[in-house]
Amino acid sequence: MSGRGVWRRARERLRRFPAALSGCGAEATAYGRCVASAAAGTAELRRDACLEEFWALRDCFARQVKATVK
Template sequence: MSGSNVWSRSREKIRIFPELFAQCTGEAAAYGKCVAATTTDRQELKKDLCAKEFEALKTCFTNAAKRRAR
């Protein structure tokens, strides 16, 4: 595997990230609100407190990437 291929693929993924992310604004907002609500008063974010919101965001992002690949 060529080193330049790895960088080219990585650059392409980073380049399209904003486009994919823009398709998931509702899920991103819900996850952000959950994180903000669970970390008030400088508390640490605990594992799985926002798992449902994260999974929704991850699913949306994955689906957006699949739609783009078609």
């Protein structure tokens, strides 16, 4: 059994990544702002601090990937 097919499929998915992520600009911005504000100054970034924004970004990305699948 060859691993060539596995790497080919992985490369194909990675090539689609920028196009899929480009449709989620608002969600990515909201998540980035949340993380930046949660880690600003002397504050530590805590687990689940931006969970709502993360799930919104993840759901958007999943929708975009489904739309771009051949």
